[in-house]
Amino acid sequence: MQWHSAGMPDVKGRDAYKKMLEASVGGAFTDMHLEIIDVIAQNDKVVLYFTNSGTNTGDFMGNKATGKYAKWIGMGIYRIENGRIAEAWFSEDILGMFMQLELIKM
Numbered sequence: 001m002q003w004h005s006a007g008m009p010d011v012k013g014r015d016a017y018k019k020m021l022e023a024s025v026g027g028a029f030t031d032m033h034l035e036i037i038d039v040i041a042q043n044d045k046v047v048l049y050f051t052n053s054g055t056n057t058g059d060f061m062g063n064k065a066t067g068k069y070a071k072w073i074g075m076g077i078y079r080i081e082n083g084r085i086a087e088a089w090f091s092e093d094i095l096g097m098f099m100q101l102e103l104i105k106m
Contacts, residue, residue: 001013001014001017001084001085001086001087001088002086002087002088003017003020003087003088003090004087004088004089004090005089005090005091005092006090006091027057027058027059028056028057028058028059028060028065029052029054029055029056029057029058029060030054030055030057030058031054031055031057032052032053032054033052033053033054034050034051034052035050035051035053036048036049036050037049037050037051044079044080044081045077045078045079045080046077046078046080047075047076047077047078048075048076048078049073049074049075050073050074050075050076051071051072051073051074052071052072052074052092052097053069053070053071053072054069054070055067055068055069056068056069056070056101060101063101063103066101066102066103068100068101068102069100070096070097070100070101071100072092072093072094072096072097072100073092073093073096074090074091074092074093075090075091075092076088076089076090076091077089077090
């Protein structure tokens with residue numbers, strides 16, 4: 001499996017993907033919730049439009065916990081090979097999330 005996301009290095013392999021998730025999100029949002037809004041499937045691709053939400057209770061991306069709730073949108077494109085995810089591309093509204101957490105102001 002290969003994972004691609006704007007502004008982040010590519011991650012190769014399932015174990016590396018799990019470690020990346022744990023390092024970036026694990027513990028940062030203890031009540032994290034994923035809601036799938038729409039799914040589109042065609043040929044070997046599946047697209048998910050989703051929201052993530054949760055309360056920032058742990059350090060996240062070099063920032064201390066804010067205790068604030070945030071909800072942000074995202075989209076993922078998955079390439080399926082032999083019934084498994086072979087590659088994935090993600091884009092999430094990190095700017096909107098950071099604004100809700102009051103980590104940045106505009």
